[in-house]
Amino acid sequence: MSDAVPILKIGTTLLVSIQVDLQDDTALQLQEDVAERITRTGARGVIIDISGLEIVDSFIGRMLASVAAVSRVLDARTVVVGMRPAVAITMVELGLSLGGVRTALDVERGLALLAPEHESAEDVLLAAAEREAR
Amino acid sequence: MTTAPVATATATERLEVRADSDVVRVRQLVRAVAQKARLSLVDQTKLVTAASELARNTLVYGGGGDVEVELVTDGRRSGVRAVFSDEGPGIADLDLALTDGWTSGSGLGLGLSGSRRLVEQFSIDTAPGAGTRVEIATWSR
């Protein structure tokens, strides 16, 4: 496991924050690390924060798409957040897509996007009880 | 005595491309020169992305090689020129290699065709067995 990219766990979500210019082998390592962490922790969601990335080229783009695809197989949903405007414009011109990955402006919105799916049975029941009480 | 040209071409910087970490170094160098040339943020991002694609091709298909980056000026605009060279197998069918989505390996086949769209000037010199040389340039507005 490499520590170039920290993977934090927030509730049932993994937060992967890419803050450094990734070289190809590190990106591949990260892909493996995320998959391993999902199974180990039972995470249901993955947020990849790329607000620190100055470019997304075909290699990184492919890595993001495959993290999402692998996570899906492991029953976790992925949201890519924080892509910079210049990076988005460049990706489109390059002809690169993220192949149906969910995206959000920032981590907070990414968490919100994953939240409903994360409510445990208890959460759902508690919320319903509270509504009743009001 | 002749009239002085306004232009000054700064020293060329050269990097070897032999490992993944070198591709990162190429990106950083191109970014630094693009800032000196005062490219807009979007143009910088496009140029650096193209450089990343081409440096990776040099490494993966060319078996390694080198990259030369320089700040250029025509007296009015400044720009960045980068040349990626290797002595690898060369490209037999250039039209095919420049087709969106065509890859001989396991890539997305977007490196060459995509980076051509990301820069202002793009040219390839290649022949089977004679290596590959890709030259790109982008100018400030």
Add this chain to the structure above:
Amino acid sequence: MPAVAPETLAQTLVDHAPTVRAAWLDAAADELRGRTTRGELEREQTDIYDALVDGLRAGGTEVSAEAFDQLRGILADVSAARARLGFTPRETAVGMFALKEGLYALAGSPDAMAGLVPLLRLVDDLGLFTFETFASAREAIISEQAEQLLELSTPVVKLWEGIVAVPLVGTLDSARTQVVMEKLLNTLVETGSTQAIIDITGVPAVDTQVAQHLLKTVVAARLMGAECTISGIRPQIAQTIVALGIEFGDIRTRATLADALVDALREGRRSPAGVTA
């Protein structure tokens, strides 16, 4: 004519500095009366004179020589500053050419005669250099202003919490569309908006390139986690889009800006956070 060593030329300038500089200052101050102060001119001329002497001492013979790097730098700064202050090209170059007046004042000194012609030539070249740098500084300013105008003519407005809109008016060319789109995407980040509306009611026609730019913007916004709606597409433009075979696919279009706003509000309630890229 035998070439005079640059070192000798430097010495001539140093030996006769008071005479040359006084005549230079007078000539330049005369020409630029009202545009700049004598004190300012004098300071400027001191820098230029010193750099010229240094350059000659370092062996410089041509303006383009490395020995004159510093001098060229000073002249470029002076020209650029003048360009910004709205000086004419003539007013800018004249400050340099006026040094010739200073050199003519040496005509009576036997020890300076040999150096006079090469020095005059050098000053001519420096004047031309000043002129050229002025011209390119001017051009840079003009294109900067054009860009600012472009920005001003395309306001991106925040319509509602989380919703920004850009009403486009007039003919769209490729350059303008690109500027607008970049600004729109930046505004999404700055305002934390997840919905964007591009209203083209005021656009008479689009060509393939412009339509492509609109399309790319929608895709780029999705990569960032925001959704775009295009509103106010005129019938002719709809015809063009179809005739050009441009794939607008799953891009949301609405008849009017109001429709688009209502829709964005509704969408914001349904899924407040993000999109699928």
